[in-house]
Amino acid sequence: QVQLVESGGGLVQPGGSLRLSCAASGSIFSIYAMGWYRQAPGKQREWVAAITSGGGRTNYADSVKGRFTISRDNAKNTVYLQMNSLKPEDTAVYYCNAALRYSDLLTGAADYWGQGTQVTVSS
8 A cells, every 4th residue: 555645736827836745655665666647627538647666768748848847855755746837737736656557647547646746827
């Protein structure tokens, strides 16, 4: 079992930045690929970014490529999402997830999910 707790969300103006964190506990964090999803009101859940267990490979949705960066610190059992140049359309609840198979992150079939943190981009 893996427990995931997101933090770092909040209200930010367009063009601003936020860094989300996701702390993991309960299992060996370093064996899991990690990812971020988001869900805006009235919309389907959208995959945002993913990182392999060792951190050597990352992938991003086209909508965030060049603005968001996913990273991880296996010594701290934490994955991060640095979000820059935020836009109002980035407003959503952001969820981190964990999977033993990297491909499962990209398809939404992750093994574990956090409870989410709200990000609101508004002036």
